[in-house]
Amino acid sequence: MRRVLILCPGVWDEEALARPGVAQRYELVREGAELAEDPAQVGGQPFELDAWVSSTVQRHRRARIDGVVGTGDYPGCMLAAAVAQALGCPAPRFAAVVDLSHKFHSREIQQRLVPEATPRCAAYDPWSCPAPPMAFPFFTKPVKGTMSIRARLVGTEAEFAEAVRFSAHERTERERLLAPFAQMLQRAGGERVPATWFVAESPLRGQQVTVDGFVQGGRATIQGIVGSVMYPGTHSFQRFEYPSRLGASTQQRMRELVARLMEGSGFDHSCFNVELFWDTARESIHVIEVNPRMSYQFADLYERVDGTNTFDVQLALATGETVRWHPRAGRHAAASSFALRRFRDARVRAVPSPAALARMAERFPGLRVKILCHAGQRLSELDQDPQSFRYGIANLSADSADALAADWAQVESALRFDFEEV
16 A cells, blocks of 8 residues: 655545545545645744745655645645655656746746747736836736636736736735745746746637646656637636547647647656647647646546546556556546536525435436535635636536537536525
């Protein structure tokens, strides 16, 4: 039995690690759960990277630790690389994970390895930038962000001024939340572009997909490509569908490009996902961003179609086991992760009961529903993208894409949420 340290575990981690079979192969030790909620403090005190890593390593050095896993974007995957390196466990280089997580540093890596897929970009300080950093229009976003918060397309001086307008409270809170990332940049080699800066990029367009895979021994394996479908007329995800419906030749180009990027980046012994745009008119591929961690929301989509859950892949890589990927070895031919959203704020009156969800799971085997809100809560209290309010996620699979669409239509109509307009 392998002993694995799980850092900053979230809800997705706990559900996946509770699956039958995991406990028979791995003894799991958890650390840093509170950092998944607030990466800037531990026990009510400001987070200090070096002290936290040192104390965590000291606690576990005497016990045999075979691997370290962190699936969270911030700070889980970065802390896992630092702790694993100190314990001598297989892991990507800490600097590689941090640089790939930094939107501007990552663009520099992409420009070196896949220049044909990298947009023009410039880094700037949103609090002291006297003029737009590049010609309009451009897309602007934080060098470290989440849920597309503060990401937007700007085309005029007025829109740019709005994009960089922060209240004093928002600025203070942003500096607090990003203080650990600033420490990580220093540990990784220097804060050339500070954690609180933004990046401006030439606009991208096209059909969005996510390429999932892993690197072991310096060689990249592409697990598959998940297609992204937006709510009509918005940039909010409606569903993620696997396999992607893009043509075989286009998908092969994406596989080769992502393999070249990840192998050249110095990333190793872990899962990754890379978001891309496919511009049909220009037949071009562009990198949206690189995530040096697994896609936990898609983990069971791969299990349904390919027969292996991505969490099992990540655990094996972290403990030095050889992973062999077997495409299309699962029970179903199509799987999707559906996002339940509203486009106006509301107060939650009621959500589906556990009994109702259990009855639906009996009718649609394999249905998994994750409710992100609770009665009495306002949707705007949740972390959200700029356009909508996500209140649930449902994963489902079927023998074909058509059968999946028909099943989802029935599930969606049966999910009883009650909202009060505010």
